[in-house]
Amino acid sequence: MARYLKRGAVAEVKAEADRQVRETVERTLADIEARGDAAVRDLSIKFDDWDRDDYRLTQGEIDACVDSLTPQERKDIEFAQSQVRNFAQIQRDSMKDVEVETLPGVILGHRNIPVNAAGCYVPGGKYPLLASAHMSVITAKVAGVPRIVTCAPPFKGQPARAIVAAQAMAGADTIYALGGIQAVGAMALGTQSIDPVDILVGPGNAFVAETKRQLYGRVGIDLFAGPTETLIIADEAACDPELAATDILGQVEHGPDSPGILLTNSEKLARETMAEIERLLQILPTADHARRAWETFGEVIVADSYEEMAAIADDIASEHVQVMTSDPDYFLNTMTNYGALFLGPRTNVSFGDKVIGTNHTLPTKKAARYTGGLWVGKFLKTCTYQKVLTDQASALVGEYCSRLCALEGFAGHGEQANVRVRRYGGRDVPYAGQAAPSELTAV
Numbered sequence: 001m002a003r004y005l006k007r008g009a010v011a012e013v014k015a016e017a018d019r020q021v022r023e024t025v026e027r028t029l030a031d032i033e034a035r036g037d038a039a040v041r042d043l044s045i046k047f048d049d050w051d052r053d054d055y056r057l058t059q060g061e062i063d064a065c066v067d068s069l070t071p072q073e074r075k076d077i078e079f080a081q082s083q084v085r086n087f088a089q090i091q092r093d094s095m096k097d098v099e100v101e102t103l104p105g106v107i108l109g110h111r112n113i114p115v116n117a118a119g120c121y122v123p124g125g126k127y128p129l130l131a132s133a134h135m136s137v138i139t140a141k142v143a144g145v146p147r148i149v150t151c152a153p154p155f156k157g158q159p160a161r162a163i164v165a166a167q168a169m170a171g172a173d174t175i176y177a178l179g180g181i182q183a184v185g186a187m188a189l190g191t192q193s194i195d196p197v198d199i200l201v202g203p204g205n206a207f208v209a210e211t212k213r214q215l216y217g218r219v220g221i222d223l224f225a226g227p228t229e230t231l232i233i234a235d236e237a238a239c240d241p242e243l244a245a246t247d248i249l250g251q252v253e254h255g256p257d258s259p260g261i262l263l264t265n266s267e268k269l270a271r272e273t274m275a276e277i278e279r280l281l282q283i284l285p286t287a288d289h290a291r292r293a294w295e296t297f298g299e300v301i302v303a304d305s306y307e308e309m310a311a312i313a314d315d316i317a318s319e320h321v322q323v324m325t326s327d328p329d330y331f332l333n334t335m336t337n338y339g340a341l342f343l344g345p346r347t348n349v350s351f352g353d354k355v356i357g358t359n360h361t362l363p364t365k366k367a368a369r370y371t372g373g374l375w376v377g378k379f380l381k382t383c384t385y386q387k388v389l390t391d392q393a394s395a396l397v398g399e400y401c402s403r404l405c406a407l408e409g410f411a412g413h414g415e416q417a418n419v420r421v422r423r424y425g426g427r428d429v430p431y432a433g434q435a436a437p438s439e440l441t442a443v
Helices: 011-035 037-048 059-067 071-093 131-143 161-170 180-189 206-215 241-252 267-281 287-297 306-316 328-334 349-354 391-408 411-425
Strands: 003-006 098-103 106-114 117-121 147-152 174-177 199-201 230-234 260-264 299-302 320-324 340-343 380-388
Touching: 003 267, 011 037, 011 180, 011 206, 037 180, 059 161, 071 131, 071 161, 098 391, 117 131, 117 180, 131 147, 131 161, 131 199, 147 161, 147 180, 161 174, 180 199, 180 206, 230 241, 230 306, 241 260, 241 267, 241 287, 241 320, 241 349, 260 267, 260 287, 260 306, 267 287, 267 299, 306 328, 320 328, 320 349, 328 340, 340 349, 380 391, 391 411
Parallel strands: 117 147, 117 199, 147 174, 230 260, 230 320, 260 299, 320 340
Antiparallel strands: 003 299, 098 106, 106 380
8 A cells, every 4th residue: 555755736726726727828818819910929028027129039039049059059958869869760751651452442541641831839938848849840850840939938038048058950941039828829820920820839937838728629739838847656676865856856856847756666775765855955056046946845655566566656646757766667568648658867857858869858747648749740641542443433432421321310421422322333223212232241
């Protein structure tokens, strides 16, 4: 039976926070839809202290950001982008168009068609998260999206230098210095100066995640990517308190609403990790964010077995799951609900966040129960088509369709079949009736 040595915020507290975010987003989106650019400008001034006549960056501004990179910075970004591009291309190559003759004269197929325009949001409020530019823009580019728009908030009163450079190097077609609800809302709804997109992708804070949720249906979205979540699954054989504490704090520094959870079968490791977290919080430069997140949302769970640990982990359905146990493949082969797995002490969530090549835009708030993370497939529509090439095939399928439509009471549907049975099969079928079995379909 699992024991909680530390629990996070109760459901009621989380629900109230969600309600406040939801109401704010509703009001703000209504304002953007009603006033367009004027609302976007007012919101940018209010939340980012950022005022421009046009939030689209000029080519000169973009070039200046790229040119500001040191040779090593540029090399590091290029390395990360090449890893992301390589894995995205491998994923794209795994998706094949198909065409097959399923019956004589009946051709079925599908094509993987990219959306026409993607809006990529790159967070940058507390930290300039340039890695999100790689994850969204490059993935869309590999998928073949013709128009890729990006938005990132200003950083310290100017366009975020590294983010802008990464967006440009990744291949973004249009770059805006905009953040928050106003950026996501403008890309989805369109304004006088911003053309709308077909899909929104990219992580963000609770307001960005809720904005995407409310816009879903007007546009597509990748997934609900709210505040960062991390779950450490550990035992004493493969993990020590320093590793566990470091990897929890390395993610909860994202912000005060980021949950970090330790799940272990060792009470000794659990208690020592809690003590190590307190020690590291005394020296961590980002401890102001990390401490609030750990104190409010951090949890420590002690389970009795791997089986119980896997069951608890699947119920949590965390965005990031780092496994440091003597048998990490047990969790790879057993678990079903997670955004991404990081197996063994030699890897960690930060590798995935920044450079290793898998995508870091991942499901949160239990969305891992029904979706994976961002990948090239999110930018593609798998669209089917059909061809019937012979009279015999049309009459054959038409007979079955005629009778099935009659079974459902759909006379108009049935006539679509009947007219072809008459025309291509030479059969006498009453109008709004059903085709009798022939030698083609009789049992």
